[in-house]
Every structure is written in structure tokens, then in C-alpha cells.
Amino acid sequence: MLVERMLPFTSTIFAEMSALALRTGAINLGQGFPDTDGPASLLADAAANITAGVNQYPPGVGVPALRSAVAEHQKRFHGLDVDPDHVLVTSGATEAIAAAVLALCGPGDEVVTFQPYYDSYGATVALSGATLRAVPLRPVPGAGFTFDPDELRAAFSARTRLVLVNTPHNPTGTVLGRGELTLIGELAAEFDAVVVTDEVYEHMVYAGAEHIAMAALPGLADRTLTISSAGKTFSVTGWKVGWVHGPPRLVNAVRAVKQFLTYVSGAPFQPALATALSLPDTFYRTLADDLARKRDLLVDGLRRAGFAVYPPRGTYFVVADVAPLGVDDGAAFCWRLPELIGVAAVPVSVFCVDPDLGRTLVRFAFCKRDEVLAAAVERLAGLRALG
Numbered sequence: 001m002l003v004e005r006m007l008p009f010t011s012t013i014f015a016e017m018s019a020l021a022l023r024t025g026a027i028n029l030g031q032g033f034p035d036t037d038g039p040a041s042l043l044a045d046a047a048a049n050i051t052a053g054v055n056q057y058p059p060g061v062g063v064p065a066l067r068s069a070v071a072e073h074q075k076r077f078h079g080l081d082v083d084p085d086h087v088l089v090t091s092g093a094t095e096a097i098a099a100a101v102l103a104l105c106g107p108g109d110e111v112v113t114f115q116p117y118y119d120s121y122g123a124t125v126a127l128s129g130a131t132l133r134a135v136p137l138r139p140v141p142g143a144g145f146t147f148d149p150d151e152l153r154a155a156f157s158a159r160t161r162l163v164l165v166n167t168p169h170n171p172t173g174t175v176l177g178r179g180e181l182t183l184i185g186e187l188a189a190e191f192d193a194v195v196v197t198d199e200v201y202e203h204m205v206y207a208g209a210e211h212i213a214m215a216a217l218p219g220l221a222d223r224t225l226t227i228s229s230a231g232k233t234f235s236v237t238g239w240k241v242g243w244v245h246g247p248p249r250l251v252n253a254v255r256a257v258k259q260f261l262t263y264v265s266g267a268p269f270q271p272a273l274a275t276a277l278s279l280p281d282t283f284y285r286t287l288a289d290d291l292a293r294k295r296d297l298l299v300d301g302l303r304r305a306g307f308a309v310y311p312p313r314g315t316y317f318v319v320a321d322v323a324p325l326g327v328d329d330g331a332a333f334c335w336r337l338p339e340l341i342g343v344a345a346v347p348v349s350v351f352c353v354d355p356d357l358g359r360t361l362v363r364f365a366f367c368k369r370d371e372v373l374a375a376a377v378e379r380l381a382g383l384r385a386l387g
């Protein structure tokens with residue numbers, strides 16, 4: 001029944017692994033959702049909005065307070081001058097990405113991105129009928145993941161309509177640096193492509209790294225759509241409130257598609273998030289500090305269990321290599337892990353067009369309570385005994 005272009009996308013690894021974790025009682029470090037709630041004031045505001053009757057269709061572009069709060073947030077954290085009229089509220093970052101791709105690409109067009117990539121990129125580009133050109137991000141011992149500039153250049157052509165960039169990057173935890181982003185921007189300008197940046201982990205960056213918004217780079221604001229979301233920052237992944245901003249001609253194109261995907265969503269959540277975005281710096285600092293501690297907990301535990309680990313500089317994911325454990329297939333490993341020791345993870349190969357790229361890599365999420373991470377680490381230590 002399903003149209004041919006969507007046949008490769010009938011299931012997501014997150015649904016499958018989460019179901020397996022549930023069935024086996026495993027600690028689920030596969031899917032990236034936090035196991036604690038966001039700020040109490042945010043939850044109370046949303047509940048009060050529901051009780052007060054804020055329950056009908058909000059404006060198609062989003063409630064004014066949230067559009068203004070996003071503009072202020074972009075000035076405060078990234079130095080960007082954003083007109084609230086050029087902010088579009090979406091059903092999560094996922095819808096913003098989908099609407100941008102569907103609005104700007106069609107059959108014959110090409111989208112440049114990096115692999116591994118967030119799984120919706122592949123499905124969304126397929127849905128549009130465009131072709132994905134995914135440039136490998138490869139691990140550099142001691143320095144995280146990066147791309148080969150020549151490979152990136154070779155991915156661009158006259159057919160390139162769009163460059164889809166995710167920084168901080170899921171799943172590798174890479175935070176792209178100024179040099180890398182500048183090169184991406186230069187190629188986008190040379191080939192007259194639109195830059196779409198997915199910055200949902202903008203506040204999850206650790207010591208030694210800095211998140212740079214691509215739109216803040218010289219000359220890029222006019223060709224860049226910047227996307228983020230409340231889900232990760234405020235631990236409300238189930239609310240699905242995101243946003244996109246950029247120059248009017250691009251945002252208007254995204255809006256044209258977005259209005260026929262969901263039209264609108266999240267009426268009671270939007271004003272509550274407007275308030276939350278202006279929380280003091282301590283909120284944002286505590287978020288990153290807490291996650292840095294959790295990262296260290298899991299990175300240490302994985303190392304002690306015998307994995308080779310690439311410590312992330314951003315996001316709440318860590319990629320580990322199973323090769324030192326004598327395992328050569330990360331996907332088969334992930335399917336066995338819940339039964340074997342009671343921990344669930346996801347294979348990086350499912351985020352790659354070229355499955356060989358991440359063949360021995362697996363991704364663990366550390367956005368979990370310390371005691372949950374400690375229990376997972378204890379279970380992972382059991383791998384040595386099995387080996």
C-alpha cells in the first residue's frame with residue numbers, strides 16, 4: 001500500500017528499541033527523552049492556561065508572546081536581531097524541518113547533510129522527492145567527529161537546494177566550530193543553497209565548546225532558516241512546540257506548507273513557554289552543568305565496561321565503539337544488549353545512508369536521573385564478565 005519512496009521508513013529504531021526495553025525491563029538509554037520534568041513554573045503555567053480556557057486554535061503563526069520571546073532569546077544567547085514577525089511556531093522542530101524541506105525541495109533537487117543524521121531528515125527528504133547527499137562525520141581520536149572539507153565540497157552541485165545542518169549534533173555530540181560552519185556557509189553561498197540549521201541542543205554544550213548559530217556568521221542570515229524547540233531545553237519532549245525564523249521569503253514558504261501539515265498546535269503550552277524562555281541564566285547554566293555531570297558518569301562507566309568512548313561536547317548523547325569488546329556489529333549488539341545485561345541503546349548505523357560508517361558505534365542517552373545512570377553503569381560493567 002505504502003508509496004514506494006516511503007518504504008524504507010516503515011518503522012523507527014526508537015519505537016523498536018523502546019518496546020524491547022519495556023518488554024525486557026531494561027534501562028532505556030536508547031530514546032533521548034529525560035526522565036524528570038522541566039521547571040515547575042512552566043508546568044504550572046501550562047496547567048493554569050488549560051484551566052483558564054486557553055484551549056482553542058492559536059494564531060497560525062504562533063501566539064505573539066512566544067514569537068517575541070523567541071526573538072529575545074535569539075538576541076540574548078546568539079546576538080541575532082530577529083523580528084518577531086519573522087518567527088513561525090511549529091509542532092516541534094520536526095515539523096519545522098519537514099515544512100522547510102517540503103517547501104523548498106522537490107524531485108530533482110538535492111539536500112546536503114551529514115551522516116549519521118537525525119532520523120527524520122532521511123524520511124522527510126524522501127517524502128519531498130528530493131535526493132539526500134550525506135557527508136560522513138568520522139571520529140578523530142581525541143577530537144570528536146568531523147567531516148572532510150573535500151567530501152563536503154563534492155556533495156554540492158547545481159542541484160543543491162538546501163543544506164541541513166545540526167549542531168550540537170545528534171548522535172555524535174559534535175559541536176561544529178566556526179571554521180567548519182564558515183566552510184558550510186561559503187559552499188551554500190557559492191551554490192546558492194538555503195541553510196537550514198537544527199539547533200535543538202543549543203543549550204546543551206559543555207566546557208571547551210561553544211554553540212555558534214549559523215545565522216550569526218557574516219552574510220548567512222539572509223539564506224538561513226534557524227530551527228529550535230522547547231522539547232529538549234525544558235524537558236517537555238511530549239509538548240512538541242518548536243519554532244523557525246529567518247528572512248521573510250523563506251519563513252513565508254515554510255508557513256505555506258506548515259499550515260497544511262498541522263495548521264497549529266499547543267495553544268496552552270505556547271504562552272507558558274514564552275515565560276520560560278526568559279528564565280534567568282542560572283536555569284540554563286544548571287541545565288548544562290547537570291548534564292555535564294551525567295555525561296561524565298556515563299562516559300566513565302562505558303570506558304570501565306570496555307567501550308572506546310567519544311566524549312560529546314554537546315547534546316545528551318554519547319557514542320561508544322563496541323569494537324574493543326570484540327564485537328563487529330553494533331546493530332546486532334543493540335538488539336542483544338537488553339536481554340544480556342538490561343540496558344537499551346541504539347546503533348549509529350541506522351542514522352547513516354552508508355551503514356558501514358557507524359557499523360561498530362552505538363548511542364547512549366544520558367538525560368536520565370543519576371541513580372538510573374549509576375544502575376546502567378553497574379549493569380554495563382557486567383559485559384566484561386560475559387566477554
Ligand SMILES: *Cc1c(COP(=O)(O)O)cnc(C)c1O
Pocket residue numbers: 091092093094095118166170198200228229230231237240241242
Ligand atoms: C529531538 C530532535 C528533534 C525533534 O525535536 P521536536 O521538537 O521534538 O520535534 C529535531 N532534531 C534533532 C537533532 C533532535 O534530536
